[in-house]
Amino acid sequence: MAKYSNIANVSLSVAVWLAHDEYDYNDDPNTLSVTSLIKPIREIVLSRRIQVDDGFEPDPIEVIGQVASSMGTAFHESIERSWRSPKLVETLVLLGTPRSVAKRIKINPTAEMMEADPKIIPVYMEQRASRKVGKYTISGKFDFIKAGRLEDFKSTSTFTYVNKTNDKKFQLQGSLYRWLNPDKITDDYMAIQFIFTDWQAARAKSDPKYPQTRVLEYPIELHSVMKTDRYVKARLKQMDDLVDTEQQYLPDCTPEELWQKDPVFKYYKNPATAAKGGRATKNFMTLLEANQLKAKNGGVGVVKTVFGEAKACNYCKACSICEQRDRLIEEGILCIMV
Ligand code: SF4
Numbered sequence: 001m002a003k004y005s006n007i008a009n010v011s012l013s014v015a016v017w018l019a020h021d022e023y024d025y026n027d028d029p030n031t032l033s034v035t036s037l038i039k040p041i042r043e044i045v046l047s048r049r050i051q052v053d054d055g056f057e058p059d060p061i062e063v064i065g066q067v068a069s070s071m072g073t074a075f076h077e078s079i080e081r082s083w084r085s086p087k088l089v090e091t092l093v094l095l096g097t098p099r100s101v102a103k104r105i106k107i108n109p110t111a112e113m114m115e116a117d118p119k120i121i122p123v124y125m126e127q128r129a130s131r132k133v134g135k136y137t138i139s140g141k142f143d144f145i146k147a148g149r150l151e152d153f154k155s156t157s158t159f160t161y162v163n164k165t166n167d168k169k170f171q172l173q174g175s176l177y178r179w180l181n182p183d184k185i186t187d188d189y190m191a192i193q194f195i196f197t198d199w200q201a202a203r204a205k206s207d208p209k210y211p212q213t214r215v216l217e218y219p220i221e222l223h224s225v226m227k228t229d230r231y232v233k234a235r236l237k238q239m240d241d242l243v244d245t246e247q248q249y250l251p252d253c254t255p256e257e258l259w260q261k262d263p264v265f266k267y268y269k270n271p272a273t274a275a276k277g278g279r280a281t282k283n284f285m286t287l288l289e290a291n292q293l294k295a296k297n298g299g300v301g302v303v304k305t306v307f308g309e310a311k312a313c314n315y316c317k318a319c320s321i322c323e324q325r326d327r328l329i330e331e332g333i334l335c336i337m338v
Helices: 012-019 041-052 063-084 088-094 111-116 158-162 167-180 201-206 225-241 271-275 287-296 323-330
Strands: 031-033 105-107 121-125 128-133 136-141 144-146 149-156 189-196 215-221 264-268 282-284 302-306
Touching (some): 041 225, 063 088, 063 121, 088 105, 149 167, 167 189, 264 287, 271 302
Parallel strands (some): 105 121
Antiparallel strands (some): 128 136
């Protein structure tokens, strides 16, 4: 396990909360979690090299960088506690559920319980399932299933919702949970339950694209179990094929995997302004449009491509050995977070 650094000088009372980790890690190198299987292939391959290298000392983790993850864990634990509370029936009644129905809801009932009482309405929470594929075991713990529909609790910024940055990832993650639990997840749609950490009521009033409420349900269609099975097998084969490949020949993380915004193409009529880092004459979404304006101005000026900042490396398990990360820093595209 990596040690923690505390450059930001977070007080010990809070630092202990941020460094506390109850995740049920599995040391078996052939056991892969759902969350690691959906990471970029470069990260998967390189992080496994760190795992198998016994003498390797990973970089310490800056404790302040754990805020989002600790907040996410706190939300999950709190929701789970509320559903497991002896007060659950009363809470459901207060929310309008008929008492007779509320009493039938059982959390994580066993198959025997379901058989003995067919009236049980099952709610499954935080259950780990695993499945063997060749020498590998894929394992994952879903958040919540009710009436055959998977729900995933995400405490995140409104940016993720507005820009749909993680939709594909959410879809794949949910599909993998269904692939692991086809008996429990029977709905073709899952629901992301967003809990926004930066929601502003004033913005909701002025911008219809902004989430209109602080907590919001967002449905996502899942891949079929068969398609997901093909994905798993292809991913594992890709991992095996690249296991000894030198870093320079590994696929680079894509802009999407690096959480980069789209590049901006800046046209400067006066090249001296560009050299000084001044304001562009006009910004474009495509290089073609920027070059067209330059051509219209008789070829005078320069076009500069400004790439969106990469952020994912700051949360990547392979960052201490990844050469692409070094390149991104050199190019000024990756900003190291402290
Ligand atoms: S450090 Fe960055 S570039 Fe390297 S594998 Fe991780 S996310 Fe990809």
